[in-house]
Amino acid sequence: MLDINAVRVKVGRWSLADPQVKLTAARAAILAVVREATDHPTAALIYDRVKQRMPHIAYATVYNALSALVAGGFITELSFGDGASRYDGRLEPHQHATCVRCGAVAELDMSLQPDWPQVAGQQTHFHLHSYQIQFFGLCPRCQEHDRAHP
Amino acid sequence: MLDINAVRVKVGRWSLADPQVKLTAARAAILAVVREATDHPTAALIYDRVKQRMPHIAYATVYNALSALVAGGFITELSFGDGASRYDGRLEPHQHATCVRCGAVAELDMSLQPDWPQVAGQQTHFHLHSYQIQFFGLCPRCQEHDRAHP
DNA sequence: GTTTTTGCAAAATGTTTGCATTGTA
């Protein structure tokens, strides 16, 4: 088996990650696809891309592998409210803006107070391990479309 | 028809809301259920509750109405990545913490930089109208369960 | 009278499960 630690990078979540995830060939291929992607693909899209390298791979394997990789803290799962989960191989803290019309996703970096986790934990008594910030609006392309067809 | 403005409250999103939503009887009942709820119910749960007041109401009507109310800025749609959308009648800016094990949701209030929308819009060139902040972790009950059954 | 909403059923989409098989420690 491949060494899971050889592929581990700095993790955005601050605890609870399971380091016991086995990195099988299927998972390595899926991890590579997610890391190479810049479009925050859905499981279906990841399946299509992995299938080009492993034509025999099954849909359920992709779902299982994605869950394992998320649990292990190797990738991040996002939901923008459009039904399907999306996956992000970029673990450094960052935020997302989603177009409510076409689903386009942009990444952004904003400076945040580093004490948020503690403050949030104190307010809720939850044992928190991560957070997500999502902006919603219209992407430049859809704004342009609105100007052309008002 | 009921006057939509009679039920409008201060809105957390800062633009794009459609003020043209008709407040029919079904929508008024659904809006009331969402506003009375403190548990961020799913569409299925809202359907169950509305059905007690309007036994003939259809599932699709609940979905349609929820979409209209979200589009009108009367309620907020949340997705915590557990499949179903959740709805929140509280429009003042606030954040949510979700238990990744049992799905419990807690609300919290943190002071945020008020210039976020502008900064995010400048970085992405999106025309943004709202944002959400979600924390993930274990609720007190699930933490206790872990201590009892390690 | 035209447009929108409702109600119902069916379909579409996304995700999970059961189980036999394969692969890994």
Added chain:
DNA sequence: TACAATGCAAACATTTTGCAAAAAC
């Protein structure tokens, strides 16, 4: 050998759609 991952199909849950009837403007 014991355990976990894979592959396949079927099941499940959530959401959307088509269309006729009802309601709203």
